[in-house]
């Protein structure tokens with residue numbers, strides 16, 4: 001029987017358990033997008049807390065990209081030393097760490113598929129590859145391409161949002177071309193063995209046109225290109241989570257993730273309302289899903305992985321209330337309890 005605490009590998013990364021910290025914008029980067037000591041402390045807590053794999057918050061690939069306040073950025077090589085500090089801290093605390101890469105837009109404006117010219121698209125593809133190489137040089141164990149939640153890359157997969165008539169719009173094959181070309185550029189720049197992950201929407205759950213078809217085909221093709229793991233998510237940033245109409249209260253995208261694991265044979269990470277070890281263990285043993293990513297529960301309990309090792313019968317304390325998104329000073333859980341003397 002498989003357990004959440006099996007030691008496994010994703011490509012060259014060794015994981016001490018199957019619990020993954022899903023990318024979570026902390027709103028703690030400095031004004032240029034570099035990690036602050038406080039933000040590095042968040043990652044250190046997660047690593048000391050036993051987390052199997054840590055995925056950074058969405059990190060913009062270019063300097064002029066639209067940034068949400070406090071968001072990370074890796075626009076050029078001068079950033080590398082600051083990120084080295086982060087990766088060193090996490091490694092010393094015992095966990096591998098992957099950088100999530102995102103392109104939101106330019107000149108402070110969020111882009112949609114209609115905005116870029118083909119030349120822009122080529123420069124964004126190159127931007128992902130260059131950013132991945134910087135992440136590798138800074139000591140990250142891999143990168144994750146953010147193609148979920150209605151952000152730029154994810155919009156390309158939705159035929160209602162992507163109305164382009166060139167080779168990046170129209171058919172499923174065209175709508176996933178951008179993602180595939182990004183994967184190729186990253187692979188070419190970082191070498192054969194550097195882990196590349198993708199976070200992808202199974203459905204937008206609103207104004208959705210063809211996202212599941214595009215998701216399945218993208219995952220099939222990325223598997224052929226050597227993707228290391230696929231994190232299956234869904235929904236649109238800024239809308240209620242979990243989306244309505246799903247048959248489960250926990251581990252809500254389990255059916256989609258099961259199908260992606262079946263058709264690709266690649267390690268699949270399920271994200272979205274993973275809260276109970278027994279539910280995850282059951283999925284682990286009845287499907288090919290191999291990993292479970294959590295976001296909000298780790299804000300309340302950064303030591304949740306170690307806690308579950310000792311207390312597998314206790315569900316996460318997270319209320320899924322989203323108060324963490326509305327705090328005045330960083331995305332923290334207002335209900336988090338600190339040991340005496342700490343804040």
Ligand SMILES: Cc1cc2nc3c(=O)[nH]c(=O)nc-3n(C[C@H](O)[C@H](O)[C@H](O)COP(=O)(O)O)c2cc1C
Pocket residue numbers: 022023024025026056057058100146148149199233241271272273274293294295296297324325331
């Ligand atoms: C405060 C906050 C910030 C988030 N930032 C990101 C992000 O940077 N990148 C991303 O892919 N998802 C982000 N998410 C979504 C989570 O990774 C995750 O997919 C979602 O919250 C569902 O998981 P959960 O039910 O365990 O919270 C964020 C979620 C929250 C609550």
